[in-house]
Amino acid sequence: MARTCHLMRILLTCVLLLCCTCVGKDRVFNTPLSEQGIAGFGIGLATAGATAIAEIQFADYVYPAFDQLVNEAAKYRYRSGNMFNCGRLTIRMPCGAVGHGAHYHSQSPEAYFAHTPGLKVVIPRSPIQTKGLLLASIRDNNPVVFMEPKVLYRLAEEQVPVADYEILLSTAEVIREGSDVTMVAWGKQLYVLHEVCDMAKDQLGVSCELIDLRTILPWDQDTVCKSVCKTGRLLVSHEAPLTQGFAAEVVSTVQAECFLHLEAPAARVCGWDTPFPHIFEPFYVPDKWRCFEAVKRITSY
Amino acid sequence: MAFRLFASHLRRAVRSQFACHFRQNIGLVAPVTSRGISQQAEFDLSPFRYHLLDEVFPKTSVATRDEMLSYYRDMVTIRRMEDDSFALYRDKLIRGFLHLYNGQEACCVGMEASIRPDDEVITAYRAHGWTYTRGVPVKEIMAELTGRTGGCAKGKGGSMHMYAQNFYGGNGIVGAQVPLGAGIAFAIQYRGEDRICVALYGDGAANQGQVFEAFNMAKLWNLPVLFVVENNNFGMGTSAERASAVTAYYTRGDYIPGFQVNGMDVLAVKEATKWAADYCRSGKGPLLMELDTYRYYGHSMSDPGTRSVFSYLVGHTFCVVSHCLCFVKLSWKRRCPNCKETTRSYSIMQGSHP
Numbered sequence: 001m002a003r004t005c006h007l008m009r010i011l012l013t014c015v016l017l018l019c020c021t022c023v024g025k026d027r028v029f030n031t032p033l034s035e036q037g038i039a040g041f042g043i044g045l046a047t048a049g050a051t052a053i054a055e056i057q058f059a060d061y062v063y064p065a066f067d068q069l070v071n072e073a074a075k076y077r078y079r080s081g082n083m084f085n086c087g088r089l090t091i092r093m094p095c096g097a098v099g100h101g102a103h104y105h106s107q108s109p110e111a112y113f114a115h116t117p118g119l120k121v122v123i124p125r126s127p128i129q130t131k132g133l134l135l136a137s138i139r140d141n142n143p144v145v146f147m148e149p150k151v152l153y154r155l156a157e158e159q160v161p162v163a164d165y166e167i168l169l170s171t172a173e174v175i176r177e178g179s180d181v182t183m184v185a186w187g188k189q190l191y192v193l194h195e196v197c198d199m200a201k202d203q204l205g206v207s208c209e210l211i212d213l214r215t216i217l218p219w220d221q222d223t224v225c226k227s228v229c230k231t232g233r234l235l236v237s238h239e240a241p242l243t244q245g246f247a248a249e250v251v252s253t254v255q256a257e258c259f260l261h262l263e264a265p266a267a268r269v270c271g272w273d274t275p276f277p278h279i280f281e282p283f284y285v286p287d288k289w290r291c292f293e294a295v296k297r298i299t300s301y
Numbered sequence: 302m303a304f305r306l307f308a309s310h311l312r313r314a315v316r317s318q319f320a321c322h323f324r325q326n327i328g329l330v331a332p333v334t335s336r337g338i339s340q341q342a343e344f345d346l347s348p349f350r351y352h353l354l355d356e357v358f359p360k361t362s363v364a365t366r367d368e369m370l371s372y373y374r375d376m377v378t379i380r381r382m383e384d385d386s387f388a389l390y391r392d393k394l395i396r397g398f399l400h401l402y403n404g405q406e407a408c409c410v411g412m413e414a415s416i417r418p419d420d421e422v423i424t425a426y427r428a429h430g431w432t433y434t435r436g437v438p439v440k441e442i443m444a445e446l447t448g449r450t451g452g453c454a455k456g457k458g459g460s461m462h463m464y465a466q467n468f469y470g471g472n473g474i475v476g477a478q479v480p481l482g483a484g485i486a487f488a489i490q491y492r493g494e495d496r497i498c499v500a501l502y503g504d505g506a507a508n509q510g511q512v513f514e515a516f517n518m519a520k521l522w523n524l525p526v527l528f529v530v531e532n533n534n535f536g537m538g539t540s541a542e543r544a545s546a547v548t549a550y551y552t553r554g555d556y557i558p559g560f561q562v563n564g565m566d567v568l569a570v571k572e573a574t575k576w577a578a579d580y581c582r583s584g585k586g587p588l589l590m591e592l593d594t595y596r597y598y599g600h601s602m603s604d605p606g607t608r609s610v611f612s613y614l615v616g617h618t619f620c621v622v623s624h625c626l627c628f629v630k631l632s633w634k635r636r637c638p639n640c641k642e643t644t645r646s647y648s649i650m651q652g653s654h655p
Contacts, residue, residue: 032508032544033475033536061474064511100396102459104473278397278459279448 039065074118132167178209347563411570476509505536564594
């Protein structure tokens with residue numbers, strides 16, 4: 001099978017350019033600067049039967065579109081008794097910290113959308129995953145919010161298969177097998193936890209199991225709970241603020257399902273409860289040291 | 302009469318000597334008369350366009366030497382500050398985002414000359430010029446840009462979030478500051494003060510729904526707000542024509558009277574703002590002002606203006622002849638194809654050098 005090396009960014013640019021050249025400028029086009037308009041427009045298109053892939057320039061700007069996504073897109077099928085739906089809608093947006101993004105180019109709003117039944121939320125971690133998940137999201141018959149960690153546009157590089165393939169949504173992937181601690185994350189945070197796994201192995205002799213959630217809503221509870229039942233310890237990490245972040249949802253489900261298997265309270269290593277800072281970003285993000293401290297804490301409980 | 306003719310000839314002669322980026326009749330600062338040097342001069346203003354308004358602005362403006370020098374000083378200070386910020390960004394001493402105001406200096410300086418220091422101003426992220434004219438020293442602006450505690454927002458805001466007394470920033474989300482401006486104006490009205498709020502936004506933000514919501518509330522309740530579109534003809538790399546169905550932004554207020562001013566002409570901006578501020582202050586309701594201007598750099602430092610999106614502008618310039626003012630491709634002859642005058646202005650891409 002022929003393989004080509006793609007940077008994630010090049011992959012997405014190629015996709016876009018290919019779209020422009022193959023399918024024409026009337027099918028891939030710029031919109032005016034109106035997020036609410038873009039979302040509503042996309043929902044209308046999708047409801048009428050066309051495949052709509054809308055892009056919001058940064059996830060931080062999605063909030064004007066939030067009403068459309070939550071009140072229209074998520075509820076269309078339900079409120080019309082399945083007469084109408086906007087399942088052909090996919091909304092893409094770059095999310096996450098990038099090192100210099102400050103307040104409005106660094107946010108991770110997955111928790112806001114995860115609170116909305118009717119939507120799906122997907123976050124890939126690498127070029128191969130992106131292609132499979134994006135194709136699956138576009139073809140999925142539900143509106144999907146596809147968040148791409150923007151720092152990976154320039155950093156992630158993989159040999160991506162040129163053939164068509166999909167990755168099943170709502171399936172988590174166990175990236176690294178382990179026996180002592182279950183670590184759950186998504187997007188860019190996986191790379192941080194990967195490093196923490198190595199640190200834990202070297203310095204603490206602790207074997208960590210790393211799980212990529214991939215789909216935030218609906219998330220793969222079985223894989224995570226099975227893993228926690230095996231290891232007895234859970235660490236969840238994300239860049240979004242701690243309070244009401246998606247880690248809270250994972251932890252509360254796990255404690256409900258695996259209570260008697262838990263050896264220690266589950267740890268959440270997340271961003272602090274402040275607006276994403278400009279100059280304090282290195283202190284804000286859950287870096288490997290904070291995650292390592294949490295691993296130490298839960299293994300020595 | 303003879304003096305006016307002489308002065309205008311002198312103006313043209315002088316202007317063709319100096320490379321001039323401003324496509325307007327800036328005129329001489331101090332025309333020399335046979336009796337000595339005058340302390341003031343009368344200047345022709347660039348033409349205005351009106352929407353739901355009669356032709357209320359004067360055709361000329363009288364300015365004193367000191368006034369003109371102070372405008373010049375302010376504009377050059379802003380220009381140099383922005384150029385130095387560019388250099389600091391390249392040296393990685395400024396991180397994050399940087400949206401430069403080069404080319405638009407006449408907007409903030411002209412407007413500030415006509416509003417009061419206790420009037421409120423709120424704008425978007427291209428805010429360094431306004432931060433300066435609102436009274437923040439250059440040192441505090443640069444400290445804020447470099448993330449130091451001596452900055453006007455204690456280093457926590459950065460380029461896009463600078464604040465001062467009667468200056469509400471510095472806002473990152475496009476268009477979000479416009480309803481805020483309407484709200485500030487309502488607070489002023491509620492307290493019975495005779496101040497106004499100037500709410501600025503760009504041509505890209507003019508397509509945001511919340512802007513029209515703010516228009517409606519402002520007109521409904523006769524709020525003392527002056528909405529200002531700093532139309533630099535580009536929203537990032539997208540030209541206004543490709544993003545807006547109607548590019549006459551001064552008419553987009555529909556039921557709100559509006560007017561368009563040449564944003565490169567500091568005196569036109571000053572005169573128009575003086576009239577508009579009095580109008581809003583007297584309780585007649587909101588106004589929509591469009592400043593037709595241009596930015597010489599790209600949208601931000603992530604898009605500094607040297608990439609292919611601006612390639613069609615390279616090698617183009619404005620003909621500086623006052624009755625022509627067309628946008629022409631520079632030929633080796635440097636002759637404007639429209640008016641056949643020889644022009645010596647620089648390419649628009651070198652706009653940062655006076």
